[in-house]
Amino acid sequence: MPGLLEIKMARKMLEGNDELARRNRERFRSCGVRVVNLMSSPGAGKTALLEATLPWARDHLRVAVVEGDVATARDAQRIAALQVPVVQMNTAGACHLDAGMLADAVESLPLTDLDLLFVENVGNLVCPAAFDLGEDWRVVVLSVTEGADKPEKYPAVFRRADLCLLNKVDLLSHVDFDMEVFQAGLRSVQPGLPVLKVSARTGVGMEAWIQWLLGRLKPENPAGAGGNGFV
Amino acid sequence: MPGLLEIKMARKMLEGNDELARRNRERFRSCGVRVVNLMSSPGAGKTALLEATLPWARDHLRVAVVEGDVATARDAQRIAALQVPVVQMNTAGACHLDAGMLADAVESLPLTDLDLLFVENVGNLVCPAAFDLGEDWRVVVLSVTEGADKPEKYPAVFRRADLCLLNKVDLLSHVDFDMEVFQAGLRSVQPGLPVLKVSARTGVGMEAWIQWLLGRLKPENPAGAGGNGFV
Numbered sequence A, B: 001m002p003g004l005l006e007i008k009m010a011r012k013m014l015e016g017n018d019e020l021a022r023r024n025r026e027r028f029r030s031c032g033v034r035v036v037n038l039m040s041s042p043g044a045g046k047t048a049l050l051e052a053t054l055p056w057a058r059d060h061l062r063v064a065v066v067e068g069d070v071a072t073a074r075d076a077q078r079i080a081a082l083q084v085p086v087v088q089m090n091t092a093g094a095c096h097l098d099a100g101m102l103a104d105a106v107e108s109l110p111l112t113d114l115d116l117l118f119v120e121n122v123g124n125l126v127c128p129a130a131f132d133l134g135e136d137w138r139v140v141v142l143s144v145t146e147g148a149d150k151p152e153k154y155p156a157v158f159r160r161a162d163l164c165l166l167n168k169v170d171l172l173s174h175v176d177f178d179m180e181v182f183q184a185g186l187r188s189v190q191p192g193l194p195v196l197k198v199s200a201r202t203g204v205g206m207e208a209w210i211q212w213l214l215g216r217l218k219p220e221n222p223a224g225a226g227g228n229g230f231v
Helices: A002-031 A046-060 A074-080 A099-108 A155-159 A169-174 A179-189 A206-217 B002-031 B046-060 B074-080 B099-108 B155-159 B169-174 B179-189 B206-217
Strands: A034-040 A063-069 A086-090 A116-120 A137-143 A163-167 A195-197 B034-040 B063-069 B086-090 B116-120 B137-143 B163-167 B195-197
Touching: A002 A099, A034 A046, A034 A206, A046 A063, A046 A074, A046 A116, A046 A163, A046 A206, A063 A074, A063 A099, A074 A086, A086 A099, A155 A179, A169 B169, A195 A206, B002 B034, B002 B099, B034 B046, B034 B206, B046 B063, B046 B074, B046 B116, B046 B163, B046 B206, B063 B074, B063 B099, B074 B086, B086 B099, B155 B179, B195 B206
Parallel strands: A034 A116, A034 A137, A063 A086, A063 A116, A137 A163, A163 A195, B034 B116, B034 B137, B063 B086, B063 B116, B137 B163, B163 B195
Antiparallel strands: none
């Protein structure tokens, strides 16, 4: 009965992960660093979005990045080119980051000297949603080229998100993306989830995204621990 | 040690799956039906590709479809609208189809009256690659909007494919897709993997894709069992 075995195993794995995520969260708070977990399908533009965000962000904040991938260090190389501290985590085939991997990754980062850590998860709209990393906020990125039906077809990742970035809106006129279907789908899985329309390539919407981050980073924000060095 | 547990559990699951896949394969051969396992990221266009393929295919072949999704029956509804027999398999959160799910799904299909069964896997470029379903051929679909680096970043699914359909080529002039990077990546993970450039939306490349299927379906093809009713 592979199905039953899978459920039992998954429960054990998730319990182990939850404990490690709790420790990560405590550690991040004691160091005064906030953490954003970026999730999406392969090719939705997470790395391009970081490339567009980081040049601005590092003028205001001390930032670093953890790059999760099944294979290669390509994304980390793109981030390193921006002179931002970055750690590549290769999962050796696994379909998501887990809290233990993130704990290992941040060993080589100066956490107490950081304000904000971006964690780019493995490109996968299913599995990463189940694994708490100890992050403060989950941001799901959907590109308009993927189609408007994705919130309903992949509900978990949208249900647990704090923000949805609708990326590649510069391509809207070239694809069949029904904005009403998309918004109705989001309402059915998580009413009230904020959505920002962005294009990492053209810069559209980047200011709103950055304002969202700044709003979250304010010391009075209940999700934060204060004293994070944000000025 | 969630990592170690995960490896042990994964091995047990895959062994159980392999046995069920072997039984599926025997059953499909005895019924004279060939099976194509379609895999891609969410939104790469698997369903649109089937919508473009089926009207032609059913003039020559007796076809049916199994639709795998985490949630919703949207894709099956799209296929049913074409008057093609279709079964929706919802995985209740799981990130891939497995051989046991496919065995359940085909219970309601008249296998002995079919020539070709398309199985649309869950949108996921990682997990489905590990699960043999008992299919004859694996077809990986990549859309140009996902970027040229995907074969190297998600090697398993490309390494085990029999064909790569590069979809949405009608958008090539609107995105930054480096064809040489893509081809070099493919060569590094599976030299010689055939690639067809297609657009499900415009119909470009559909004839070549159909010819590929017909070539595979010929009784003398070593992967086939003959007697599949193809004329």
